[in-house]
Each structure stands twice: as C-alpha cells, then as structure tokens.
Amino acid sequence: MMQIALTFAIGCFTLGLLMNLWRIVKAPGVGDRVLALDTMVINAIALLVLYGIAIGDAVYFEVSLIIAMVGFISTVAYARALLRGNIIE
Amino acid sequence: MMALWQEALVSFFLVVAGIFGLVGSYGLIKLPTPMTRLHAPTKATTLGIGGALIASMLANLFTTGVVSFHELMITLFLFLTAPITAHFIAKVHLHLNEPRDSLPPTGTETPWAGAPAQPEDPAD
Numbered sequence: 001m002m003q004i005a006l007t008f009a010i011g012c013f014t015l016g017l018l019m020n021l022w023r024i025v026k027a028p029g030v031g032d033r034v035l036a037l038d039t040m041v042i043n044a045i046a047l048l049v050l051y052g053i054a055i056g057d058a059v060y061f062e063v064s065l066i067i068a069m070v071g072f073i074s075t076v077a078y079a080r081a082l083l084r085g086n087i088i089e
Numbered sequence: 090m091m092a093l094w095q096e097a098l099v100s101f102f103l104v105v106a107g108i109f110g111l112v113g114s115y116g117l118i119k120l121p122t123p124m125t126r127l128h129a130p131t132k133a134t135t136l137g138i139g140g141a142l143i144a145s146m147l148a149n150l151f152t153t154g155v156v157s158f159h160e161l162m163i164t165l166f167l168f169l170t171a172p173i174t175a176h177f178i179a180k181v182h183l184h185l186n187e188p189r190d191s192l193p194p195t196g197t198e199t200p201w202a203g204a205p206a207q208p209e210d211p212a213d
Contacts, residue, residue: 002091002148005100005107009141012107016114016134023117031123031181038174039117039130042167046110046138049160050103053145056152061145061159068163072170079177083184 010050017043034078041071095151099144106140109133123182131175139164 020043023036045064052060077087091099113136116129142160149157183192183201192201 001093002096002100002103005103009103009107009110009144012111013137013141016110019114019118029123029182029186031178031185032117032126034181035127035130035178036117038178039114039134042130042134042138043110043114045163045167046106046141049138049141049145049163053103053148061157061163065159065163065166068166068170072166072174075174076177079174079181082181083177 006050006054010047013043013046013050030082034075038071038075041067091151099148099151102140102144102147106137106144109140110137113137123186124179127175127179131171135167135171138167
C-alpha cells in the first residue's frame with residue numbers, strides 16, 4: 001500500500017515539475033519565470049524526500065536542506081535584480 | 090516491518106502531499122492573472138512538501154524507531170521562506186507591470202516603494 005502511495009506522490013511531483021518547465025518556457029512575464037523556478041526547487045526537494053523514503057536512507061535530507069537554502073537565496077537574488085537592477089548595492 | 094495502520098497513515102500523508110503538489114503546479118499554469126498565480130505555488134506546494142516531510146518522518150519513525158529532526162528543519166525553513174519569496178515576487182510584479190495610478194493609496198505620507206515612474210532621488 002505504501003509503495004502505491006509513494007509511486008502516486010512521485011508521479012504527482014514529477015508532473016508538477018514538468019508543468020513548471022512548461023511555465024518557464026511559455027511564461028507571460030519574467031516574474032512568472034522566477035515563480036516557476038521557485039516552485040521547481042520546492043518540487044525537486046519533494047522528489048528528493050520521497051526518494052529518501054523509497055530507499056530508506058536519510059542521506060538525502062541534508063541535500064534537500066541545502067537545496068532549499070540555495071533555492072531561497074537564488075529567488076531573492078532574482079527578485080532583487082529585477083527590482084533594483086543589481087543584487088548587492 | 091510496519092503495521093497496517095502505520096502504512097495507512099504514511100500512505101495518507103503521501104497521497105495528500107502528491108495532490109497538493111500537483112494542484113500547486115497546475116494552478117501556476119491555469120490561473121489567469123499574476124497575482125492569483127502567486128497563490129498556487131506559495132500555498133499549495135508548500136503544504137504538499139509539508140505532507141511529504143511528515144510522511145518521511147513517520148516512515149522513519151515506524152521503521153527504525155528513531156525520531157529524526159531533519160525533516161522538521163526543512164519544514165521550518167520552507168514555511169519561513171515561502172512568504173518572503175511570495176512577497177518579493179509580488180513586489181516584482183508591482184514594480185514591472187502595475188501602473189502607478191492603479192495602486193490604492195497607502196494611507197500614509199510615504200508612497201508605494203518600488204513602483205515605476207518614481208522620480209529618481211539624486212542622493213540614491
């Protein structure tokens with residue numbers, strides 16, 4: 001039962017990742033691209049966590065924590081670059 | 090080996106996580122305006138990954154008997170940073186797309202920060 005639920009969740013997040021890719025390719029504005037990239041990071045973390053459940057190994061949590069931090073900083077950097085023209089003033 | 094109710098609990102959180110994640114990413118494509126599109130990933134997807142992390146925590150607890158706090162740290166970090174990201178992206182949208190006249194009055198002396206067509210401060 002858990003295997004089926006795990007496969008379902010992995011399928012959902014993979015589909016979400018593909019939707020985000022589509023959004024990045026066909027976005028109406030640059031803000032939507034930044035939002036889609038941020039969502040891609042979150043979906044990638046979810047996939048890593050689900051993979052960690054599937055193989056029963058806790059190594060991937062450190063990886064996902066670091067990816068979460070890098071994703072947040074990159075989103076803020078993109079937003080600042082769009083707002084002010086440069087990142088560190 | 091997990092008991093049936095333990096597997097059912099983990100499966101429940103996994104299914105909820107998958108549905109919320111999918112709804113968040115689909116809303117990003119489907120919703121009509123930039124401000125409504127902001128809602129889908131910042132709320133639904135964050136809730137989805139929260140469910141996945143709870144499922145991971147429970148699965149780890151049921152198989153090894155050890156409570157792991159890594160997932161709680163990731164959840165805390167994501168739930169703290171999601172509103173900040175949303176705020177920044179909303180700010181970018183206001184800055185790039187909204188004309189200044191369409192914004193409601195701020196109710197204070199200070200105008201909207203970062204709105205376009207603002208006179209450039211020479212001291213900046």
